[in-house]
Amino acid sequence: GAVVSQHPSWVICKSGTSVKIECRSLDFQATTMFWYRQFPKQSLMLMATSNEGSKATYEQGVEKDKFLINHASLTLSTLTVTSAHPEDSSFYICSAADRVNQPQHFGDGTRLSIL
């Protein structure tokens, strides 16, 4: 079945560092991918919709200059957390579906810890 790969799975870095997370669809093309954030004991919160070849669509309250999204190909979207601070520490997950209204497949998630 469809598989989504996310990398890295764990990042620990100092405050002020920028961190790039990759999300790849391995056996299908994804014109749309989604980026979520999840805090402990909370549900997934959609951050933005990544659109291949165009600008990402951000949810209300999510800073586009803070969370840079690039979807340069049909199989790769990247999320860069710029100048990360401790409050950005969270579990970041991407998802993609090969067709509308089909189940989405999630990447393994990236656990980001900012010291």
Next chain:
Amino acid sequence: RKEVEQDPGPFNVPEGATVAFNCTYSNSASQSFFWYRQDCRKEPKLLMSVYSSGNEDGRFTAQLNRASQYISLLIRDSKLSDSATYLCVVNRRGDYKLSFGAGTTVTVRA
């Protein structure tokens, strides 16, 4: 009002028991419905899609009630490995975007 609401639980049940819980959705334009399972500190994984006529996958049965706008999940003969958070997920017609419930926590004890 949240688009998707779930009873957070936790549901603590003994092995072999049956456990069931619901999820309600507010958008009548919702078209596709899913149950995902999320283990602690892991990504969500698709458990099953939910079809209008209801469907079963082994010990898991899902039902959809469009009139009342709720879906349900029933787990029979619970196993220890069924302990997880179950996410109710809904998306609108023609839209990739998903709406998530906050999850229902199930703990199966020996």
